[in-house]
Amino acid sequence: MKKISTMSFSRRDVLKTTATAALITAMRSAFPSGAFASTGAPEVRGAKLGYIALTDAAPLVIAKEKGLFEKHGLPDVDVAKQASWGATRDNLVLGGEANGIDGAHILSPLPFLMQTGKVTQNNQPVPMSILARLNYDSQGISVAKEYAETGVGLDASKLKAVFAAKKAAGKEIKAAMTFPGGTHDLWLRYWLAAGGIDPDKDVSTIVVPPPQMVANMKVGNMDVFCVGEPWNEQLVNQGIGFTACTTGEIWKGHPEKAFAMRTDWIEKNPNATKALLMAIMEAQQWCDRMENKDEMAAILGKRQWFNVPPVDVLGRLKGDINYGNGRTEKATNLYMKFWAGGVSYPFQSHDAWFITENIRWGKFAPNTDIKSLVGKVNREDVWRAAAKDLGVASADIPSSTSRGKETFFDGKIFDPENPSAYLDSLSIKAAT
Structure with missing residues (x-):
């Protein structure tokens, strides 16, 4: 796979005011698993981020609600609700400087579709970068x-x-x-x-x-x-x-949503990019703790976020599933995961599956260079840099960009080293 150069970051200046120091102490207490590690001062005070009213947007919402963006030097981050995924795409095409958005909670395949101009006006490519995975399952x-x-x-x-x-x-x-x-x-x-x-x-x-x-x-x-x-x-x-x-x-x-940004924004603001990531990663750690689920459901249910009864959020957050057909399951492992087990790390092998499935259904040509496309969009190197500065334990940082072979409920196996074999094993498909 194409090697991506690692971005270089210097240390952030020590915060000086007593009020800010008090805030940092409080935030350390609330989020003990992530040390307040610093990088070079962010180039900007904030960014415009989009989200859809879905539970997997929680890391962005919690980072905003809990002051984590401010903690990492970005007091002016705007987390704005989008009407649809089409609106998310259109606002990313515009970019924050043109009253759009700079980054977003996003469907994992969408940055690849935008990168190649498959879903943009006049098929104009919009360079995008995936910086983290936001959740698994649910x-x-x-x-x-x-x-x-x-x-x-x-x-x-x-x-x-x-x-x-x-x-x-x-x-x-x-x-x-x-x-x-x-x-x-x-x-x-x-x-x-x-x-x-x-x-x-x-x-x-x-x-x-x-x-x-x-x-x-x-x-x-x-x-x-x-x-x-x-x-x-x-x-x-x-x-x-x-x-x-x-x-x-x-x-x-399975991987689900991602946090992605316009590539040009990342190139202009490397320190701010890493600060955003660190805030979101801390929020993912908070979201992952079962003792926080009730508060999380209450926050997401607020009018300014999802505007739904918290009970509509809470059950499946905890793995309690009422299927609605007489079947109910309690405390399953099907709850939404946000951090433990490498959830936040954007495995490139997962993106290879998303592209392969879109080849299966005709969104990408059969001869698409999967590894090359993944290498252009998936910036797992930036995630690793942010994790290191945040003080994430080495055991929680995957050693490989691949999670290896994946097995589906019907027995099909996806080997990221051989996507063609996977496609050949599928009887119903658009691709030949």
């Missing part, structure tokens, strides 16, 4: 209540006959996801295809922003959707549908 695939009697769960094949009959009767089967080529699109497609349902031929995939999923299913605009929390939980709490499976059941410990 997305969901939910189904309209009318399909409850099929018994559909992790095995999507139970929908095949009923979908075929409905389609033969002249009705459209609508499967909703949040952005073409994004994580939710890929989880939905994988689940359908594993059950023998072709997502390009047997159903119509539609795009719906995450906060609008429940309302659209309530009025019958879709048969199935894939989205992150808290929207699957809210669907169940409102009695509108049920969860067939969580995405952790499809691929246990």
Whole structure:
């Protein structure tokens, strides 16, 4: 894989005022796992960051709420809600200097689609950099209540006959996801295809922003959707549908959202970039602690963040899953992970899978140089530099850019060193 040069950083000046020192002492007490390590003074006082109302945006929200951006010398960070992933993309294209945003909580494949101009106006490439992974697991695939009697769960094949009959009767089967080529699109497609349902031929995939999923299913605009929390939980709490499976059941410990920024912003502000990362990493550590989940749900539920009842957030944060079809599970390991086990580190092997799946469904050409593209966008070297300055234990810093082979619920295996073999093993796909 292409070697990426390591950025060089100097030490930050010691903070001088008594008030600031008191703040730092308080923050150290609240976040004992991360030492207040410093780098060169940030070039700017803040940045404009975007987020979608999804539980996996929590590290950005908590970093803002808990004063972690200020702690690392960035008092003017703006964390702004985006209406959709399309709006996130458009505002990243604009950039903060043009009233857009500099970085975002983002679907992990989206920076690669932007880097190559696949989803931008006039196919204009926008150089992007992934700096951290924000979470693992805890997305969901939910189904309209009318399909409850099929018994559909992790095995999507139970929908095949009923979908075929409905389609033969002249009705459209609508499967909703949040952005073409994004994580939710890929989880939905994988689940359908594993059950023998072709997502390009047997159903119509539609795009719906995450906060609008429940309302659209309530009025019958879709048969199935894939989205992150808290929207699957809210669907169940409102009695509108049920969860067939969580995405952790499809691929246990799967990567989900990323923190990414415009590459030109990083190049202009290397110290500020690392300060942002350090704040977000500390927030991930806070989010990962089970004793913080109740407070986290209350914060995310606030009007200015998600504007939802905290109960819609809390259950699945703790691994308590009411699937809504009579099945309930308590204290599962399917809760959202934010830090322990290398979650924050952006494994390049994971990005290789996202690109390979987008080759599978025709978003990228079959001859795409996966390693080269990953090397341009994935800046795991910056993550390592930030982790070192933050005082992250060496045992918590992965020694390799690859997590190795990954195994899915249907027995398929992805070897990042041989993506072609993985593609060859798949019977339903657009790519040849």
